[in-house]
Amino acid sequence: MLAFLLRRLANAVAVMLTVALIAFVIFRFVGDPVEMMLNEQATQAQRDALRERLGLNASPAMQFARFVTNAIQGDFGISYRNQQDVFTLIAERFPATLELVLVATILSLALGIPFGVVTAIRRNSVLAQALQLVSIVGISLPSFALGILLILVFSVQLGWLPGFGRGEVVDLGFWSTGLLTASGRKALVLPSITLALFQITLVMRLVRAEMLETLRTDFIKFARARGLPDRVVHFRHALRNCLMPVITVTGMQIGNLIAFALITETVFQWPGTGLLFIQAVTFVDIPVMAAYLVIVSFIFVALNTVVDMLYAVVDPRLRMQGSGGGGHGG
Amino acid sequence: MKSLKLMLAATAAVMTLSTAAPANTLKWGAARDIDSLDPYAFGSTFTLAFLNHVYEGLVRYDANLKIEPALAESWEIVEPTVWRFKLRKGVKFHNGSDFTADDAMASLKRISHETSPLKGNLPAYKDARKIDDHTVDIMLNSAYPLLLNDLTNVFMFDKEWLVANNSELPTDVAKGVEGYATHHANGTGPFMLESRRPDAKTILVVNPKWWDAPRHNLTRIEFTPIASAPTRVAALLSGDINYTEAAPLQDLQRLQASPEVKTLLSTELRTVFFALNFKDRLTESDVKDKNPLKDRRVRRALYQGLAMDQMQKRAMRGLSRNTGALVAPAIPGYTPDMDARLPFDAEGAKKLLAEAGYPNGFSLSLVCSTDSYVNEEEICQSAAAMWARIGIKANLSSGPRSIQNPKRVKGEFDITTLGWANEPMIDAYSILVQVMHGKTGSAGVFNWGNWGHPRIDELTDKAANELNPEKRIPMMSEALKIAKEEILFLPLHQQPMAWATRTDVTGAVQLSDNKARHWFTRMK
Numbered sequence A: 001m002l003a004f005l006l007r008r009l010a011n012a013v014a015v016m017l018t019v020a021l022i023a024f025v026i027f028r029f030v031g032d033p034v035e036m037m038l039n040e041q042a043t044q045a046q047r048d049a050l051r052e053r054l055g056l057n058a059s060p061a062m063q064f065a066r067f068v069t070n071a072i073q074g075d076f077g078i079s080y081r082n083q084q085d086v087f088t089l090i091a092e093r094f095p096a097t098l099e100l101v102l103v104a105t106i107l108s109l110a111l112g113i114p115f116g117v118v119t120a121i122r123r124n125s126v127l128a129q130a131l132q133l134v135s136i137v138g139i140s141l142p143s144f145a146l147g148i149l150l151i152l153v154f155s156v157q158l159g160w161l162p163g164f165g166r167g168e169v170v171d172l173g174f175w176s177t178g179l180l181t182a183s184g185r186k187a188l189v190l191p192s193i194t195l196a197l198f199q200i201t202l203v204m205r206l207v208r209a210e211m212l213e214t215l216r217t218d219f220i221k222f223a224r225a226r227g228l229p230d231r232v233v234h235f236r237h238a239l240r241n242c243l244m245p246v247i248t249v250t251g252m253q254i255g256n257l258i259a260f261a262l263i264t265e266t267v268f269q270w271p272g273t274g275l276l277f278i279q280a281v282t283f284v285d286i287p288v289m290a291a292y293l294v295i296v297s298f299i300f301v302a303l304n305t306v307v308d309m310l311y312a313v314v315d316p317r318l319r320m321q322g323s324g325g326g327g328h329g330g
Numbered sequence B: 001m002k003s004l005k006l007m008l009a010a011t012a013a014v015m016t017l018s019t020a021a022p023a024n025t026l027k028w029g030a031a032r033d034i035d036s037l038d039p040y041a042f043g044s045t046f047t048l049a050f051l052n053h054v055y056e057g058l059v060r061y062d063a064n065l066k067i068e069p070a071l072a073e074s075w076e077i078v079e080p081t082v083w084r085f086k087l088r089k090g091v092k093f094h095n096g097s098d099f100t101a102d103d104a105m106a107s108l109k110r111i112s113h114e115t116s117p118l119k120g121n122l123p124a125y126k127d128a129r130k131i132d133d134h135t136v137d138i139m140l141n142s143a144y145p146l147l148l149n150d151l152t153n154v155f156m157f158d159k160e161w162l163v164a165n166n167s168e169l170p171t172d173v174a175k176g177v178e179g180y181a182t183h184h185a186n187g188t189g190p191f192m193l194e195s196r197r198p199d200a201k202t203i204l205v206v207n208p209k210w211w212d213a214p215r216h217n218l219t220r221i222e223f224t225p226i227a228s229a230p231t232r233v234a235a236l237l238s239g240d241i242n243y244t245e246a247a248p249l250q251d252l253q254r255l256q257a258s259p260e261v262k263t264l265l266s267t268e269l270r271t272v273f274f275a276l277n278f279k280d281r282l283t284e285s286d287v288k289d290k291n292p293l294k295d296r297r298v299r300r301a302l303y304q305g306l307a308m309d310q311m312q313k314r315a316m317r318g319l320s321r322n323t324g325a326l327v328a329p330a331i332p333g334y335t336p337d338m339d340a341r342l343p344f345d346a347e348g349a350k351k352l353l354a355e356a357g358y359p360n361g362f363s364l365s366l367v368c369s370t371d372s373y374v375n376e377e378e379i380c381q382s383a384a385a386m387w388a389r390i391g392i393k394a395n396l397s398s399g400p401r402s403i404q405n406p407k408r409v410k411g412e413f414d415i416t417t418l419g420w421a422n423e424p425m426i427d428a429y430s431i432l433v434q435v436m437h438g439k440t441g442s443a444g445v446f447n448w449g450n451w452g453h454p455r456i457d458e459l460t461d462k463a464a465n466e467l468n469p470e471k472r473i474p475m476m477s478e479a480l481k482i483a484k485e486e487i488l489f490l491p492l493h494q495q496p497m498a499w500a501t502r503t504d505v506t507g508a509v510q511l512s513d514n515k516a517r518h519w520f521t522r523m524k
Helices: A002-027 A033-037 A044-053 A060-072 A086-121 A126-140 A143-157 A182-215 A218-225 A230-260 A262-267 A273-282 A286-314 A316-324 B002-020 B045-051 B101-111 B147-151 B159-164 B229-238 B249-257 B296-304 B308-314 B346-355 B376-389 B401-409 B429-436 B454-464 B469-485
Strands: B025-030 B059-061 B067-069 B072-079 B082-087 B125-132 B135-140 B191-197 B201-206 B220-225 B261-276 B363-369 B393-399 B415-420 B489-502
Touching: A002 A060, A002 A286, A033 A044, A033 B401, A060 A286, A086 A126, A086 A182, A086 A230, A086 A262, A086 A273, A086 A286, A126 A182, A143 A182, A143 A262, A143 B229, A182 A230, A182 A262, A218 A230, A230 A262, A230 A273, A230 A286, A262 A273, A273 A286, A273 B401, B025 B229, B067 B072, B082 B101, B101 B125, B101 B135, B101 B159, B229 B249, B249 B261, B249 B489, B261 B296, B261 B376, B296 B346, B296 B489, B308 B376, B308 B489, B363 B376, B363 B401, B376 B393, B376 B415, B393 B401, B415 B429, B415 B489, B429 B454, B429 B469, B454 B469
Parallel strands: B025 B220, B363 B393, B363 B415
Antiparallel strands: B059 B067, B072 B082, B082 B135, B125 B135, B191 B201, B201 B220, B261 B415, B261 B489
16 A cells, blocks of 8 residues: 555656746746736836746746746645636635536435436436436536526526626635525536536536446346346346446546536626636746646545545455555456 | 516616616626736736726826826926826725825836836836926926827836735736735725636626716626637626626627617727838748839738728628728827728739739738737638739738737738837827837837838937927827828728627717726716
């Protein structure tokens, strides 16, 4: 187990360094922050002086070394655009994104699993066919289009739900939550559905495929032969055996959602990290972009590691292989 | 049934009346968030316009865009390089302390500091001295006519507040340490900061102790950035916001169709034109040995190849104002005869090109961004199509401003879009010194393509030190006319601005600098 952990750790460091390098290379092509920071009245001398003070004139190697050294110490500097500490800036936005992602994930499991089961056990029913059709829409409809559609229907036409923002939030010191107020919960509905639709269809299709597989296995046949009711066969025996890959995929997708919630966040003006990142790109706010990429890659690496470790805990076969030195994930 | 409905409606009306009357909340949905609460943080006109509700300068623009006293009651020019300001007495900051000469001194020192990104907003400033508690002298490097214009955007801080919070100097991004003024505000303006959540909501409440008699009847401003245009439109239609300074042009018809929404349309100060490469070679062309754009006939052909009526109708949806001038009518220096354009004449343009030695035209690069000016991408696409008809093959490079601007600055273009609003000074001197003047000393920062004319430089330098407007403004007009006569640029239009409000917002004052001034706004 220790060797496994150490190997994962070395992997993680390598990934993080690669991300830092790629991020750094990208920054050399995103534009000139100085042109964005000063207004039309600034003279050339003022522009040059600012560029010098920001260290943009140093050699690329020097700049990279400084970037990595600072990042290791957790010092990402302050934002060029709003002069706030970058780490605080991201930490402030993070609860919004995480709440959105968690609600979307819960939605995707709560809806995706039953839908998957239904489409698997009643393969030819009208309901299953309809769900299959909707799931194709869910996979192919871009989330910004869905978001705007939802806003037009539920916010403009019906006036039931707010079309933007987070509503009232409650500050718990280190965490700001919208879950404790009515307006905060209402504000969550549309963005979380927008974000979850793709996940719902993903989970549904996964469960369906796994169920179809499992329903063909011998132990299900035996269970049926024993005369167990269908409900028990389907939900207690078959479904349980399908959940491993669902948990894995969901775990991995949380990272994806955190990183790619930015479209949903832009459409709904959801004050999360994705919105922050989009703005940083527009304003060539290099410190914010750098920190965002590093933090997101850290989340990915951490989730990956945790999922791999869970695998080893849950599946005894992997544990044996792991101590033997080989080991490949399911 | 009918009477019941009526009764319900009546009760609802009474209820809304009784609840809405005391609280007039302007719910402002903006296209972007302000960058910071610190006005000296980032060179952004939008942020300054917003913060002007909280902070004020010594002078300000009135509802006709004329300069009037604000925190200074009066001023005189003691010597050509020394201006004396009498400060208004009895003005209090939101934290209760008095506004005095010390505050003005501290504010001037802060904005003109080496590390202040807004140092350029006060170009002639040398030093200031306190005469007494309510008198300040501002010393300048040379005689300079536009000090008042510049001061409209130099907001006054409370010195004790700055000292107490260790913020006497502007925040230096290079040092990587946050400043107190980034998160807090303490001005003298008509509204006070209640709270701010970046990207979510910034709330201002009315300042009951404002020194001026308020024309507005607002009690509260809730400012919410909504970056996505369709979401903003939806919010306005559903009543979640009741004012936006950025109604998307493509949705205007939809907004106008709603009985609950009013649109305010006009054109702004910003004049958009094409700037040309005047260097020895073109950057991307089949003509390798010389620069055809140095030939006035070629420039004229490009000018007359533009069917501006068509562009105005298609690309700008009929909302822009076509012009032959390089500044808007409200800018001192403009004269009505500048407005006339050379007519669209594709045949004539072809002849001019043939005369200049390019009967089959030539190719060049056209560098545009997607987010600097209104419908900029459409402008460039239609211009490229029109030029193709006279034989000029413009290779369009389009991208976000952050990517395209460095190319412009380095002169890596043959034709590029450039828009100039002459803000914050609202005077043609701005475009003359920053754009048209040759790159010498601090002038010509935006002279990206090496264009210009010796006489323009001469007139601009003279106007810089001329305090008498009777003499100064004709100098600037003459310089602008040379640029027009020589076709140094290809003027296009003043770009449209579109605000939209719900019908309960009655008196929003929209001036051509496109800044919201809610100390004029009234609600039903």
